[in-house]
Amino acid sequence: MPDTKKDRLHPELHSGPSVLQATDNQLQATDNHLQASASPMSLSAQPPVVFGELVILGYNGQLPHGNKGRRRSKYVLHRRPKANGVKPFRKHIVKNPHSSKAVQDSHQHSVSYTLSRNQAVIVEYKEDPDTDMFQIGRSSEDQIDFVVMDTVPGNLRRECESVSQSTISRFACRILVERNPPFTARIYAAGFDSARNIFLGEKAVKWYSGEEIDGLTTNGVFLMQPPGHFSHSTSGGVWREVSVGGTVYALRESRSTPHKSNQIVEENNILQDGTLIDLCGATLLWRSAAGLTASPSEHEFESLVDDINAGRPQCPVGLMTLVLPRKGTLGINDKKPFVYTKCGHVHGQHQWGQGDNNDDNRTCPLCLTTSPFIKLKMGAELSLYVDNEHPTFCFSPCGHMASEKTVRYWSQVAVPHGCQGFHAVCPFCATPLDNDPSIVKLIFQDYTD
Structure with a gap:
């Protein structure tokens, strides 16, 4: 009799007809269990859709103490099994944002803009089935997909193994990617905390006109789009700042100046292949899945x-x-x-x-x-x-x-x-x-x- 896979795995099959029948039933039950527990991806043998990747400048493929968990030198953005993106839904004025129902609801995403001690504007967000959200920051909480620490230049790494006081925000920014082609990715300053809230305090840079409400984070999230296609670029572009709502502005006089600069109307927050993102302590490169082929x-x-x-x-x-x-x-x-x-x-x-x-x-x-x-x-x-x-x-x-x-x-x-x-x-x-x-x-x- 030929040495089949079933023979090698189950030698008891040669013990007799009753054992053979019992073992066949066990194999069938095992097969049914595997099929029931297998994910659709494994059954169809389809690899996950890659949107792109973020690479931290300065680490040449690996952090000094190794890539571990969500703290790594590079993070690949895949399409999630279920959409987790959110989008603005409605806004209202309250006296105390911390006592607001939207802020206290752990299932509700919201952004609170404190205008004064007695007034704040809360923007509620609702689920967006067409986008996936990825969050970046210094915090190690579960809400952060890519944990980023301050980069120590290679020429100083022996002298200074770590930064005593980080300038990177715990919830620095978020990226929303459309789940369907062409998988457009957009970046926004600030990320949602464990209670799904973003708070811009009274001293934060913000503006409210009755129609528009928006703001900037303390040290800002900077963008530099490469002129033209990344693989054809010969020089860098102009650095801009992106707001919590995704609007693009010229840089402030200094990083923490308490006044916004002029809006760059003809530019947007869409990430292009080769876009640089600076979080005031670490600079990240965005590579699109299509751009990486070069x-x-x-x-x-x-x-x-x-x-x-x-x-x-x-x-x-x-x-x-x-x-x-x-x-x-x-x-x-x-x-x-x-x-x-x-x-x-x-x-x-x-x-x-x-x-x-x-x-x-x-x-x-x-x-x-x-x-x-x-x-x-x-x-x-x-x-x-x-x-x-x-x-x-x-x-x-x-x-x-x-x-x-x-x-x-x-x-x-x-x-x-x-x-x-x-x-x-x-x-x-x-x-x-x-x-x-x-x-x-x-x-x-x-x-x-």
Whole structure:
């Protein structure tokens, strides 16, 4: 008799007809139980619909202590089994918002705008069967889908492992995505707390005209839409601020100025592929599911790295073959590549050319140019790539490698630096870029056989 799957799993089938019949009944009962408990997705073998993903700048694919639960370096937005979106329903004026029925009802979403000690406007929200809602913030409560903490730049990470006082709101913002194509995503400042409420206190920036009620959060939620398509962009766009109601405004004089700026009527809160979202302490990149097709897959990226390694690049001093690390690998110590940032010549680690002042500068033995000598590291978060080309450029001073177009794009994008202005950073480690040079073209001594 052939060794069937049923024979291997149930050897008692050979014990006799009565046992065979009993076991068949057990198998049928098990099959019925599995079918009853299986989800529609598993029965149809259809993967969940992906709306897009949010990537925190500065972590290169993983938080310093690892991605755990809802606190990760990246969050993928899937269509939910059941819609949980909400939309404004009606508003009314009350004397005390905390005693209002809408606020006290734990099943009712509401936004309370306190105008004075004796007056507040409450906007009630109702369920929206056409959208899914995702909330982002510092809080670890269940209402937050993506827990985001303050980003410590890579060049300061050893000195400062954490931020003593965060500037990111506990309930920073929310994104509503249409459940049907084209899956339009919109962002709004502030998120609902565990009681499904949003409170804008008396000191918060808000305005009420009798028809319109809206407001801004303390440190604001900033947006930067890329000009044109992300994969074709060569520079960043203009930073704006989005309100609780989703309206777009020019930036205030300072992040916490208690007055709103001018509304940008021709712009909206719809997320485009490549939109940056700043939460005053962390900057996130939105990638749409369609836009991600322009970035390399892991397999494609490994092939791009292998192409460079196939040339067997050599160190001109030590004459050893250098090996670029693929994603997820650390590389071999004596084969790790380094680069002179002024000229771009790639070497292995060596002691030649060091000066007497013990600084980071060395003299390149190929062209005698003096510059910092830094270790190259692979930019492994592929969602940050704007194209699918070989990683032949790097950022200075951190040494993260990526494609030329990716490195040039991010060197032109100034992101908010807390409340202290804007500067360009390496998207893989959040280290502020040097002014001269901020990017380096890598020159390999390859195909020398």
